[in-house]
Amino acid sequence: MQDSTTPSAEVARAIDLGTVAVSDHVPTPPRRLLVGVDTAAQMLGIGVAKFNELVYKREVVSVKIGGRRLIPVAQLEAWVDELTRGAELAIAAGRVP
Numbered sequence: 628m629q630d631s632t633t634p635s636a637e638v639a640r641a642i643d644l645g646t647v648a649v650s651d652h653v654p655t656p657p658r659r660l661l662v663g664v665d666t667a668a669q670m671l672g673i674g675v676a677k678f679n680e681l682v683y684k685r686e687v688v689s690v691k692i693g694g695r696r697l698i699p700v701a702q703l704e705a706w707v708d709e710l711t712r713g714a715e716l717a718i719a720a721g722r723v724p
Contacts, residue, residue, distance in 0.1 A: 658700075660699060660700060661697040661698065661699055661700065662697065662700055663695060663696070663698070664678055664682070664696055664698065666698075667687075671703075682696065686706070687702070688702040688703075
């Protein structure tokens with residue numbers, strides 16, 4: 628039997644009163660630093676074969692850990708930012724990217 632002063636009793640009481648949102652107590656998973664090729668391709672909205680081509684041409688940074696090819700998320704985001712800046716410059720210059 629739990630004492631009425633324990634945190635779980637206080638949480639249960641707050642939930643009963645409707646003063647605590649459920650999301651307040653759900654821990655957020657840590658942000659992944661590396662993702663696999665399938666996930667990276669999905670993040671970009673392209674196929675795995677096209678993504679592998681970008682990796683092979685070294686247009687996208689990747690690392691190999693054990694037998695897995697992994698993509699640093701920060702590098703992937705930086706690559707997309709670079710592509711976006713290039714497209715914006717092309718549009719400003721009157722060229723179609």
